[in-house]
Amino acid sequence: MKVKIVNRSTNGIPEYKTDGASGLDLYAYVDEPITIYPLERALIPTGIYIELPNGYEAQIRGRSGLALNHGITLANGIGTIDSDYRGEIKIILINLGSEPFVVKNGDRIAQMVFSKYERADFIVVDEINPTSRGESGFGHTGI
Secondary structure, eight states: OOOEEEEOSSSOOOOOSSTTOOOEEEEOOOSSOEEEOTTOEEEEEOOEEEEOOTTEEEEEEOOHHHHHHHOEEETTSSEEEOTTOOSOOEEEEEEOSSSOEEEOTTOEEEEEEEEEOOOOOOOOOSOOOOOSSTTOOSSTTOO
16 A cells, blocks of 8 residues: 655654564654643644545554553544545643653654545444344453
């Protein structure tokens, strides 16, 4: 898949770090360090703009090392960049840790994974087919 990219940052473009990597690292593009205090959020620019083909999205995901070591994750779980979005990719980080966390220019702050998707055409009906599971959910299979 070919993806057009504009890089207005002082960092390199996102790249795969290993042959088997599905995600590309995204880097903070900030003039000055940004401190995120416990339970606070910050919108971190990347300086990256992309043009995706129709039928694809870019999923923005947290980095496991930041989550484990500092409690830093994405405030919206997984972000979605739609194929018709042309603005700068910005990352909403939240500090769930107990210490302030400082984001500096060039820090790896998130990952981007590309995914093909299908669009749904809904068919309105009065009821849907039952299954053996039915409406059971939220831990219905036990621990």
